[in-house]
Amino acid sequence: MSKNSWQSSLKDYEKFVVDRKYDSEYLRRVGLHSNLLDIINRYPKGRLLDVGCGDGWMFRHIKGFEYHSCDVTEPADRKFIEEGRFSLQDIRKLSYESDSFDIVVASLVLIWFSEIELAVEELCRVTDRSNGSIIVALVNPYFYRTGDVDTDGNFKITADLSKDFIIKDHKISGLVGPFSYYYRPPYKYINLFLKNGVHLKNIFDWFIDIDDYNSEVSNRENSKIRRTGKVPLFTFMEFSYSGTQTNFKPK
Numbered sequence: 544m545s546k547n548s549w550q551s552s553l554k555d556y557e558k559f560v561v562d563r564k565y566d567s568e569y570l571r572r573v574g575l576h577s578n579l580l581d582i583i584n585r586y587p588k589g590r591l592l593d594v595g596c597g598d599g600w601m602f603r604h605i606k607g608f609e610y611h612s613c614d615v616t617e618p619a620d621r622k623f624i625e626e627g628r629f630s631l632q633d634i635r636k637l638s639y640e641s642d643s644f645d646i647v648v649a650s651l652v653l654i655w656f657s658e659i660e661l662a663v664e665e666l667c668r669v670t671d672r673s674n675g676s677i678i679v680a681l682v683n684p685y686f687y688r689t690g691d692v693d694t695d696g697n698f699k700i701t702a703d704l705s706k707d708f709i710i711k712d713h714k715i716s717g718l719v720g721p722f723s724y725y726y727r728p729p730y731k732y733i734n735l736f737l738k739n740g741v742h743l744k745n746i747f748d749w750f751i752d753i754d755d756y757n758s759e760v761s762n763r764e765n766s767k768i769r770r771t772g773k774v775p776l777f778t779f780m781e782f783s784y785s786g787t788q789t790n791f792k793p794k
Contacts, residue, residue: 559719560598566760566770567715574749574777575680579650580604582678582781589645592669594634595652599623611644613637635661639669646670650680653732654724657709660735667739676783677741683748684726685774688713692769696753704728717768729778741782748775 560571579601583591588607596602596612599620613632617624632638634649635658647670656662670677688710689702702708707727714720733743753772770776 559715560600564763565718566756566763566768569756569760569763570751570776573755574751575650576600576604578749578777578779579648579678579680582779583608583646583648586646586676590643590671591646591648592639592644594632594637594647594649594666596627596629599627599629601648601650602627608646634665637665637669641668642671642673642675643669644671644675646676646678648678648680650678651682653679654682654726655722657723657725659725659727659732663732663735664739667736667741670741670784672740672784674783674785676744676781676785677736679732679736679780679782681729681732681778681780683775683778684728686776687717687768688724689726692771696771696773698771698774702726707731729780733780736780736782741784743780744783745779745781747779749777749779750775 559565560567562568583605589609591605591608591610593601593610593612594614596614596618598618599612602610602612602623611628611630613630613634615631615633617631618629623629630638634652634656647666649666653659653662666677684704685698685700689704690698690700692698704726705728707725710724710726712721713724715722729746733746737743751770751772753770756770756772
């Protein structure tokens with residue numbers, strides 16, 4: 544992850560993700576934020592670390608947790624920095640002590656790293672080994688930079704998803720960036736977490752409700768990217784040191 548790339552694009556990113564002119568606001572609010580909050584709120588209130596917190600949206604929506612956050616750049620919201628227990632951190636070498644948090648959340652973070660092994664090791668290290676959990680959200684491999692959507696909503700894969708690769712000029716929704724995006728099959732993430740001693744509690748994908756999507760974004764300028772409800776957009780993984788199995792389903 545390039546700190547300079549994120550720093551130079553931070554203001555544009557923070558405005559973009561909440562701007563209802565674009566469909567990314569809908570996708571994050573309905574698909575990403577809603578599912579993450581549903582997962583988090585099933586846990587007892589405890590110490591929570593939001594890794595790669597972005598503009599601090601999670602802090603504004605969860606209640607009762609001892610919230611901590613970090614990112615490679617400071618959010619523009621000074622109130623969030625003061626109240627959200629924010630610190631500048633590199634996920635590959637977190638300064639927190641081991642076993643510090645009951646819940647660690649990494650939302651759309653791991654896709655921006657080449658040294659994924661170090662990042663996963665650190666997430667597991669700072670999670671309480673007695674009963675802690677890690678929640679991961681990823682962009683699903685079937686997204687607009689790995690394929691095309693036709694007029695019938697079918698998705699045609701144009702990238703070789705059998706191999707890891709880097710998209711060096713990636714712009715979020717074609718607008719904000721550029722960043723380097725690291726594609727890996729989901730099983731590679733899972734195996735790395737298992738290697739570090741946590742159990743996979745749950746994994747599920749989120750699909751766009753295309754009728755709802757079309758209804759809400761039809762009057763938006765949006766990003767001009769053709770979307771489909773036939774392949775998933777986000778993948779959610781839930782790991783735990785407790786090993787207790789869950790069967791959570793998204794709304």
